[in-house]
Amino acid sequence: MGSGFSVYNMKQPQLPELSLGDLPEACLASVMEYLDPPEICKLAMLNRAFHGASSADFVWESKLPPNYDSVIEKVFDDFPSKLCKKDTYARLCLQNSFDGGTKKVWLDKNTGKLCLSISSNGLAITGIDDRRYWNRIPTDESRFGMVAYLQQIWWFEVDGEVEFPFPAGTYSIFFRLQLGRASKSFGRRVYNSEHIHGWDIKPVRFQLSTSDGQEAISQCFLGEPGKWIHYHVGDFVVEDPYLAPTKLKFSMTQIDCTHTKGGVCLDSVVIYPSEFKERLKCF
Amino acid sequence: MIIETKNTHTPLLLRNPKQSTEHRAVFLTHFSSTISISLSFNYLRIDSGPHISESRNVPIWNAPVKRNSEENLHSLMSEGTMAIVKPEMKSYIWVQTADGSIQQVEEEVAMFCPMICREVLQTGMGSSKNYAISLPQRVNPAVLGLILDYCRFHQLPGRSNKERKTFDEKFVRLDTKKLCELTSAADSLQLRPLVDLTSRALARMIEGKTPEEIRETFNLPDDLTEEEKLEPLRNITDDPRIRLLNRLYARKRKELKERERLKNVEVEEECVDERSVDELLSFINGGNGGVWTIFERATKNKKKPEEKRSTKDSSSNNENGSHDKNDMVDIVATPNKTSILQDSTSVAFSPKLEFDDSVFEDELDPAMKEELDRRFCHWAKIEDLYQSLCNGNGSLKRYTGLDQRQ
Numbered sequence: 001m002g003s004g005f006s007v008y009n010m011k012q013p014q015l016p017e018l019s020l021g022d023l024p025e026a027c028l029a030s031v032m033e034y035l036d037p038p039e040i041c042k043l044a045m046l047n048r049a050f051h052g053a054s055s056a057d058f059v060w061e062s063k064l065p066p067n068y069d070s071v072i073e074k075v076f077d078d079f080p081s082k083l084c085k086k087d088t089y090a091r092l093c094l095q096n097s098f099d100g101g102t103k104k105v106w107l108d109k110n111t112g113k114l115c116l117s118i119s120s121n122g123l124a125i126t127g128i129d130d131r132r133y134w135n136r137i138p139t140d141e142s143r144f145g146m147v148a149y150l151q152q153i154w155w156f157e158v159d160g161e162v163e164f165p166f167p168a169g170t171y172s173i174f175f176r177l178q179l180g181r182a183s184k185s186f187g188r189r190v191y192n193s194e195h196i197h198g199w200d201i202k203p204v205r206f207q208l209s210t211s212d213g214q215e216a217i218s219q220c221f222l223g224e225p226g227k228w229i230h231y232h233v234g235d236f237v238v239e240d241p242y243l244a245p246t247k248l249k250f251s252m253t254q255i256d257c258t259h260t261k262g263g264v265c266l267d268s269v270v271i272y273p274s275e276f277k278e279r280l281k282c283f
Numbered sequence: 284m285i286i287e288t289k290n291t292h293t294p295l296l297l298r299n300p301k302q303s304t305e306h307r308a309v310f311l312t313h314f315s316s317t318i319s320i321s322l323s324f325n326y327l328r329i330d331s332g333p334h335i336s337e338s339r340n341v342p343i344w345n346a347p348v349k350r351n352s353e354e355n356l357h358s359l360m361s362e363g364t365m366a367i368v369k370p371e372m373k374s375y376i377w378v379q380t381a382d383g384s385i386q387q388v389e390e391e392v393a394m395f396c397p398m399i400c401r402e403v404l405q406t407g408m409g410s411s412k413n414y415a416i417s418l419p420q421r422v423n424p425a426v427l428g429l430i431l432d433y434c435r436f437h438q439l440p441g442r443s444n445k446e447r448k449t450f451d452e453k454f455v456r457l458d459t460k461k462l463c464e465l466t467s468a469a470d471s472l473q474l475r476p477l478v479d480l481t482s483r484a485l486a487r488m489i490e491g492k493t494p495e496e497i498r499e500t501f502n503l504p505d506d507l508t509e510e511e512k513l514e515p516l517r518n519i520t521d522d523p524r525i526r527l528l529n530r531l532y533a534r535k536r537k538e539l540k541e542r543e544r545l546k547n548v549e550v551e552e553e554c555v556d557e558r559s560v561d562e563l564l565s566f567i568n569g570g571n572g573g574v575w576t577i578f579e580r581a582t583k584n585k586k587k588p589e590e591k592r593s594t595k596d597s598s599s600n601n602e603n604g605s606h607d608k609n610d611m612v613d614i615v616a617t618p619n620k621t622s623i624l625q626d627s628t629s630v631a632f633s634p635k636l637e638f639d640d641s642v643f644e645d646e647l648d649p650a651m652k653e654e655l656d657r658r659f660c661h662w663a664k665i666e667d668l669y670q671s672l673c674n675g676n677g678s679l680k681r682y683t684g685l686d687q688r689q
Contacts, residue, residue, distance in 0.1 A: 022463070023466060023467055026470065027470050027478070027482070030466075030479070030482040031466070031485045031486050031489070032486070034483045034486035035486050039490050042494060043497070045494065045507065045512065046497060046498065046505070046507075047505055047506045051511075
């Protein structure tokens with residue numbers, strides 16, 4: 001074992017062999033730091049030492065977003081202060097409503113990344129008050145229990161803005177839409193496509209801008225009736241959440257007034273970390 | 284960190300030896316300068332003014348120090364001292380492991396460990412065999428060798444990041460026992476980089492394995508009592524699935540207590556299973572518009588004729604012929620296990636429903652779950668319920684924590 005050793009051997013009994021179960025809880029906890037939350041929870045049921053180590057504060061603190069205290073401040077009115085980090089994480093993983101129920105925010109429980117959803121109630125929809133154009137219909141296919149359904153309109157514009165302390169990272173914004181109006185009939189999901197028209201003439205324009213100058217524009221044709229589709233608006237990057245909460249403005253427009261359009265359900269706008277883009281299929 | 288040198292013979296006292304990382308950083312920078320010194324035989328001129336000319340041999344550690352002991356040199360850390368290194372003479376530190384064996388270690392290698400470094404600086408131990416530093420109990424000679432290999436590699440500042448990474452990857456290719464020993468020893472020596480490295484390696488071994496596999500790989504005792512495993516979960520959002528799970532846990536706990544009380548009586552495993560399955564089914568039946576009643580209500584209009592048909596057919600097969608064909612609820616809740624199985628052909632939730640013997644013994648194992656799921660394709664909520672009750676092993680799944688675990 002290398003030069004420079006001279007070992008003076010003394011007769012000693014063999015030291016007991018160490019296994020994972022003999023590691024002190026602090027060591028176990030540092031092993032757990034490198035696992036993701038579902039694994040940690042699985043390990044917690046293994047034995048007493050793991051159970052203790054899995055509740056270690058520093059393990060869960062590393063899973064929380066770095067600016068979680070500003071998130072808590074923004075979202076909760078009264079957050080219990082004595083919660084251990086594990087419970088804080090669990091609490092933040094629930095879909096927490098704020099801003100009068102128009103928005104929901106949660107942490108993805110596997111990765112600890114923040115997601116935000118803004119309901120149709122929290123968006124500025126042109127003509128929403130006119131029942132000839134838009135209606136609000138209850139449905140359980142939406143996180144908010146309610147979607148806005150368009151019968152027909154010339155000027156289609158949906159705007160929204162949000163200010164939130166996003167943790168650092170790259171995020172993507174999507175509009176969650178469906179062509180056709182879905183309902184349940186005899187326990188089966190059916191969709192009513194009678195009002196769908198006008199989406200194949202000109203594309204819909206999506207726009208995004210942030211307070212620090214990032215912008216994105218995209219356009220696409222709405223397609224595939226009967227399914228909830230996330231239409232990608234653009235991406236934005238949050239560099240330093242501690243400077244100021246991120247302010248976003250986004251919109252979706254189709255204002256070519258030579259034709260009417262209709263038959264679309266607008267559920268919400270969702271903001272996910274960009275890593276989740278692949279995961280987003282229907283619903 | 285301030286170091287005072289009063290005269291050449293007194294040792295250097297560190298005021299603030301607590302930041303071990305600082306130690307290490309300073310060590311490294313200093314060693315690089317000492318190495319360059321050794322090569323060029325220059326003196327390092329520093330602020331200590333008039334002492335420079337006198338202080339050629341600056342012993343690091345305290346008395347009992349023999350002036351001509353080890354070889355002159357070095358020394359350390361920090362700004363106020365001078366160092367001369369003669370390349371052929373190395374300095375050694377003596378350490379003693381828990382089993383009593385004492386060995387010499389090259390100084391710069393040993394000083395890479397914050398704990399040894401601190402011992403040396405604070406107490407001056409390690410200068411000779413009689414004053415060897417006792418290492419923590421978790422460090423046995425074999426593991427010490429590994430740790431010193433690690434230190435020897437990393438303390439050299441000339442290594443590139445890629446070299447270090449390659450070394451690290453090779454270094455942790457050990458069996459699990461050795462890895463655990465290494466983690467434990469590195470932790471007691473406060474060698475943070477090595478703890479991180481081994482923790483990551485262990486985490487990679489653990490992830491993706493089922494609990495049973497982990498227990499086997501690492502030889503872990505299963506020392507949580509049954510009761511602790513059945514602790515009720517905190518249900519912040521009043522999730523009905525969690526409510527159901529807590530109720531099932533409560534029932535199981537009650538069962539356990541019963542078993543404890545009747546420890547003397549021989550209870551056949553089959554009977555126990557049967558009872559709990561019954562309770563399970565009757566609970567599902569009875570409580571809160573349970574599963575079967577929902578289905579019953581919905582399918583009453585449709586399935587009745589089929590029921591009538593199949594019950595008529597199998598009534599001759601029934602041992603207990605006294606079942607009301609419309610009352611599916613009662614049939615399911617019958618305490619007689621054999622009758623349940625017999626009646627399975629007659630209980631026509633849908634004409635093809637069949638239950639196996641093995642199904643009930645395992646309490647909703649995957650096969651049964653799939654069977655039921657197929658039947659209740661319309662009832663997404665119920666499907667969800669079963670999915671949350673069962674995991675792949677057929678045992679009741681525990682909500683371990685993210686959602687609401689105490």
